Amino acid sequence: MPTSPDLQDAQITLPGPWTRIVDGRWTLVCAAVMAALAVLVFNVPWGVALVSFLILALVTASVPARARSRRLQAVKQREMRRMWPGTGMKVTVDALSSPCFVADGKGVTRYVNKAALDYYGQVRPGDPLSFALRAPSLLEAFDRVSASGKAERISWGEKVPSEAWFEAHIAPVYMPGGSGTAEAGGVPDFILVVVYDQSEQRRLERMRSDFIANASHELRTPLASLSGFIETLQGPAKNDADARDRFLGIMHEQASRMRRLIDDILSLSRIEMKANVKPSDSVDLAEIVRHSADALAPLGRELDVEIETRLPELAATVRGDRDELIQVTENLIENAMKYGGSGKRVEVSVARSSGNGSAGWCLCVRDFGEGIAAEHLPRLTERFYRVDVASSRTLKGTGLGLAIVKHILTRHRARLEIVSKPGEGAAFSVHFPA
Template sequence: MKPFRIRLTLILMALIGISMIGAGFTMAHLFKNSHVAALEENMSREIKLLSGTFQFQDMNGADAITYYTGQAERIAKLTNSRITFITKDGKVIGDSEKNPREMDNHSTREEEVIAAEEGIGRAIRYSNTLDQKMLYVAGAVVSDQGFDGFIRLSMDLKAVTEGLNRAWTIMAGGLILLFIAATFVSYKVASSMTSPLEQITRVARRITDLDYDARVPWKRKDEIGQLATAINVMADSLQTQLKTIRDNEDLLQSVLDNMTGGIVMINAEGEIALLNRASERLLDVDNSEMAGHSFRELKRHYELTKLVEEGVSRKEPIHEERSIYNPGERIVRLDGVPMIQDGTYRGMLFLLQEVTEIRALERMRSEFVANVSHELKTPVAAVKGFAETLLGGGVKDEKTANSFLQIIYDENERLNRLIGDILELSKIESKRVQLDCSPIHLIEFFDSVLETLSKVAEKKNISLSSNVPAELFIEGDEDKLRQIFMNLLSNAINYTHDGGSVKVTAMNHLKPDGTENVIFTVSDTGMGIPRKDLPRIFERFYRVDKARSRSSGGTGLGLSIVKHLVELHRGVISVESDLGIGSSFILELPLLQEEEE
């Protein structure tokens, strides 16, 4: 038997026992009160009967005590009770049990006091004369024969006590029988109650152990069934809420993991509560190692740590930028806001965003504006200067005047090329240029390009050649590809010494993933490019040899346009060069262009 079932059985038996004992005491009390009330009523009637039939004598007579004592003894034998005659002032003049002359004054006795006021007085008290508890009933009597006082009847309560003892004996036997029956009934009742409760308890424990599939199988209609239904509904609700919580946690974790900005959460105690993946990569730390530790342990990033400390101490929004080194210099923008919930400060939340490229772009934009201003200013100044000279009439020689006009024309052409290149580059960078792709037969394509540049090459006695498979085709925008190779080949011719060579090759290449590319190489035997200038060769307005570039009419934007057009074709471009030997520009373009969705 389960301990709970035993306890429940004992509780039920205790409740029944307490109920029976309480009922027994109540019945005994009622029995005693009713029996005493009946005795009092009978004794009151007997007093009234005596007051009407008794032969009274003058209570002040010489033989009054003898007369009333003898009468009291006679009447006591008939009524089986003690009879006492008492005067109005409390003097006993006759008693069936004791000599009246030896008895105390009874004027203060409770029953006489009540009888004097109400006619009949009753009291229960211990009698020192008879050495037992007695019931007293006194009645006020006035007789024409000279009696003015009280007749008191008293009776011991032995009979009442005996009746109560008999009742207790009966009740004790009943209690024993009832306890035997109650034990059996209590066990059955306890079993019917505890068995489903034990089942419900087992299910509740399983739910506590996070087994939310546990259910109570009971289908009863009573309170136990309602409890089982409530447990099952609770388990369903917990299961649904837990799934929602897990889904939200997964969603939140996914958001944090895929954010490009770093998130650092610091609690009110100054400990790191959360680092997302972006912040781990940016700070080169691990969330599992840093969580629960002070933010000051990010000591390798001193400037950033000092900024975080300032935000934590002030508990105010903060927006600053700092440089960190991991491994090279990286510019990080830090935005911090205090986390306040229900008026309570919960810590600080910091957003870390690397702005190195943004600042580089801003710097490039500033440099671009400065370079454009400079590049535009040079031809404009030349045109203005020579035009003013001609307009001022300072040149009389026609040959000199024509040379001035030629310079104005050349500078104007250069200015037009510069503006055209700027507009072209702007269109490409703003993604406003669309590719008009079609199949291109490369051998025919390069024959056309080389024929266009042949006159320029002939002037410097430079040999132009191509090595392109006859069967090779590529899909692309022919105009944009022509612009790419015209720029590269023109640069190669310009920076190659007289008598040198410029060559373009194309070959098919199969990548490991199964896609096909075409690799183009434009090589020359020119002066080459210094190694320090190679990383910046594709920047706008960047020139290796500024004087020669300007003399050749270059705008400084050609290679930047080439790079953007190559990337527009989903390709890549690189350069290899050795000073005094020559340079090679290598382009890798996909054989087929993917359709944009």
């Protein structure tokens, strides 16, 4: 650790020879008197007395008093402890996974842990804390802690270079033998600043809030329709057979929409519950595609869309959950038939993944319809995001299909790639690792 100018000013040096002679002046005076008495009373040669006095003076100037040396050394060590944290504090701070700064009461950085260096870049001991932490609210809280000796916890947000949220815990540290104590107050020897990144937590909270709001909105519409038609059937249309049949058909459609939405929400919740559990079973992608194509063949005939498959002769084996991968395949094929049905065909292929080398497999679902504009591609897997709300509801979409696909593929450590141009259709490719 380099020595800063502050530390150099604070260091205490031991007394010089002249200072030691001044401090031992009474001893030397007594020695001079004893030498004079020895010459006058006991007839000791004056040369012997003078040499003995000079030897005593030399010893006094060369050797400091042991008690004084210990006292000065203790003062020196205490001053150094107040200026720079000791090894124990450094080891403790380095063990923290969050960025941590150790500063003195003036806001000068005395030590930073590795997490702080990784996040904030080069932070040098001796620089002001404001060089790394520029949030005004944090610096104001630091000054309050330095003045009052009471710990504080604050939160703040940043907009540049991207939106982020942080929380900091600022606590005073009183060293043994320092100028103050936690009970009596006083100026802290050090102030500990621990910074926690709350961005991901805030993002999840916002996503959860948006999801609840969107789900409530999606359920409110069919519920309002059902309530309105029930009131009409109980009132004005009570004896109208034609109206009753027409309204019951609409009510059945709205109830089916609610059922599909609730099924997708429950499915998404189940997937999220085991998001960190990697599948261990081996499944054949080609067999899954055949199963999905057969299951969706009636829908293809209804929409006048043909499903074409291109599958390898050998088994395309990947690690995965069979039911979830069937859900992924059916969602992608069904979306291609509904929203790209104007091309009259959907092509489903399984081949070696060029992106992951020869070990991986790629499932590709391609339609030849109208395509998707570039500005919509990054948001297609968001919950309840729709390119065209009206057509999605007409085609009985819930807005959760691709969100379910994304969560399933995240659990399988697979990657979804979407390529589309208006007028040229869209291709949804799933790259599975080895």
